[in-house]
Amino acid sequence: MPSRRILFYAAVLAALGAVPMAVGGFYLEFTNQILIFALFAASLDLLAGYTGLISLGHAAFFGIGAYATAILVELGVVRLVFVLPAAVLLSALAAAAIGALCIRTTGVSFIMITLALAQLVYYVALNSPMTGSTDGMLMFQRPESGLPGIDLENNIHFYYYSLLLVGLSFGIMGRLVSSPFGRALQGIRANEERMSAMGYRAGTYKLTVFVIAGAFAGLAGHLFVNLQFFIDPSSLQWHASGQVLTMVLMGGLGTLSGPAVGAALFIGLEEVISSYTDHWMLPMGIILVLIVLFARGGVVGLWRGIRSKGPWNG
Amino acid sequence: MGEHSTILASRGLGKSFGALQVNRNINLDVRLGEALAIIGPNGAGKTTLINQIAGAMRPDEGQILFLGQNITGFPAYRMARLGIGRSFQRTTLFPEFTVFENMRLAAQSQLPGWFHIWRPASGWEDINDAAMETLETVGLAGRSQLAAGALSHGEQRQLELGMALALRPQLLLLDEPMAGMSLDESLRITELLLKLKGTITLVLVEHDMDAVFAIADRIAVLVYGELLAVGDPETIRNDPAVVEAYLGEG
Known part of the structure; x- marks a missing residue:
């Protein structure tokens, strides 16, 4: 029932909006980080879950959005009206260039070529004098909103800035996946040959969604660098791409709530487990294996399965 | 030939897979509004011919003309937009989508x-x-909310045909629409194709000879990648070369 769904999302949004009233400091930053990675993971799911394009290079666009923001601010371009569109546009442009090469391939070749091209971006970040190479870049200030009373240096204001952009992005992505365009993407995932025979030019659809996903990843990167005041090349390494793909798998491929839940779960578990042991990746790996083995649709898929089988679901 | 207008023509069409020549010098005219059946033993190159006309495969030699326009080597999506619809031999649906969503x-x-x-x-x-x-046309209106994968084989074939029809093609290529169907189901498809006949041009690859003789205005016989004969059903039925190569075997 759509009205119940909208009610549910409104409740989630209200709860997230109330967070700064309840907590501050670490927990606010922690929630903000989950929001950012929820967006990052959902953007990847547009490719992996909806279109069937498993990318292992998605962190490149996240990184470009982050570096673009940090470099512009360092160059003295501090107005948000310039910084935000520039970060998103540059990520989209990079996605257009990389996507144009990648979408010619499918399956394992697609995975490998996204990985290779993203590593290229990583090496640029690693070796360019502009990016501070291995040391990364420190940001000494956040961009200026230009609006009276809104100061992004204030962590609460910045939290609402993130929430607004992430909420809007999820709204747009939700529209996208239920639109005729989104349905065509799902058709391409299920059977590309059939879609071509019905007059759909699959390449155009794939490239478009690749660019859109890259733009949203760039937006997540823009928020990330503002949250951390720091970015280094490890954020756009293939390891980071694998991590965000893990979030999508944990939460559930082919849904938008899945990546959000996956991001919260991953970041939450990492936080909890790493407070006990430095080897947090081992328990995390075991949990991932269990989820993939026993809950094919991730946590969200498991939840939906329980609900549809449950006696209370009339 | 003069009194018929041609919707589709192949000129010297050839296709090889390695050393195997699957289609050789095929000159075939499809007349506007007719139902043309392509028959021939397995491996005669019927599906390869359909695949080239539908743009799923690129011809090695020769030309394909659609309403006089040279469309040789166009990709599948362009063929579909020009008005060439096709159904597949293997059922190719979106199994997890509902029947309605497929359509x-x-x-x-x-x-x-x-x-x-x-x-x-x-x-x-x-x-x-x-x-x-x-x-409704293909008789699946009552099944619209079912997952396509949950339909019976016959119903899936009906949906397959319906999805090709939904493109409102001028020319419909059907690759064994009756394959694997029960007698009942294939009668239903025959009936449906008879209803469609005249409204769109049909090119039908089929092994079910009862269906072929019921539907086709003309029959083309393909043997070892070559066009052996083209003619009305009576002529084909009595052509000694065709009987020897194909019809007589059954």
């Missing part, structure tokens, strides 16, 4: 442009109506 996706391809993102797919009334109408 809607087919009907949606008729939208001009492609980047429609601001209205949900369910909000395009004319597309929904067109999808429902085609479901």
Whole structure:
């Protein structure tokens, strides 16, 4: 029932909006980080879950959005009206260039070529004098909103800035996946040959969604660098791409709530487990294996399965 | 030939897979509005011929003309937009989508442009109506909310045919629409094709000879990649070369 769904999302949004009233400091930053990675993971799911394009290079666009923001601010371009569109546009442009090469391939070749091209971006970040190479870049200030009373240096204001952009992005992505365009993407995932025979030019659809996903990843990167005041090349390494793909798998491929839940779960578990042991990746790996083995649709898929089988679901 | 207008023509069409020549020098005219059946033993190159006309395969030699336009080597999506629809030999549906959603996706391809993102797919009334109408045509209106993968084999074939019809093609290529069907089911498809006949041009690859002789205005016989004979059903039935090569075996 759509009205119940909208009610549910409104409740989630209200709860997230109330967070700064309840907590501050670490927990606010922690929630903000989950929001950012929820967006990052959902953007990847547009490719992996909806279109069937498993990318292992998605962190490149996240990184470009982050570096673009940090470099512009360092160059003295501090107005948000310039910084935000520039970060998103540059990520989209990079996605257009990389996507144009990648979408010619499918399956394992697609995975490998996204990985290779993203590593290229990583090496640029690693070796360019502009990016501070291995040391990364420190940001000494956040961009200026230009609006009276809104100061992004204030962590609460910045939290609402993130929430607004992430909420809007999820709204747009939700529209996208239920639109005729989104349905065509799902058709391409299920059977590309059939879609071509019905007059759909699959390449155009794939490239478009690749660019859109890259733009949203760039937006997540823009928020990330503002949250951390720091970015280094490890954020756009293939390891980071694998991590965000893990979030999508944990939460559930082919849904938008899945990546959000996956991001919260991953970041939450990492936080909890790493407070006990430095080897947090081992328990995390075991949990991932269990989820993939026993809950094919991730946590969200498991939840939906329980609900549809449950006696209370009339 | 003069009194018929030609919708599709192949000129010296050839296709090889390695050393194996699957189609050799095929000159075939399909007349506007007719039902043409292509028959021949397994491995005669019938599906390869269909695949080339539908743009799924690129011919090695020769030309394909559609309404006088040279369309040789066009990709599949362009063929579909020109008005060449096809059904597949293997059932190729979107099994996890509902029957309606399968059909809607087919009907949606008729939208001009492609980047429609601001209205949900369910909000395009004319597309929904067109999808429902085609479901009624192929007798699946009552099954619209089922997952396509849950349909019986025969029903899946009906949906397959319906999805090709939803493109409103001028020329419909059907690759063994009756394959694997029960007698009942294939009679239903025969009936449906007889109803369609005359409204669109049909090119039908089929092994079911009862269906072929019931539907076809003309029959083309393909043997070892070559066009052996083309003619009306009576002529073909009595052609000694055809009987020897194909019909006599049964």
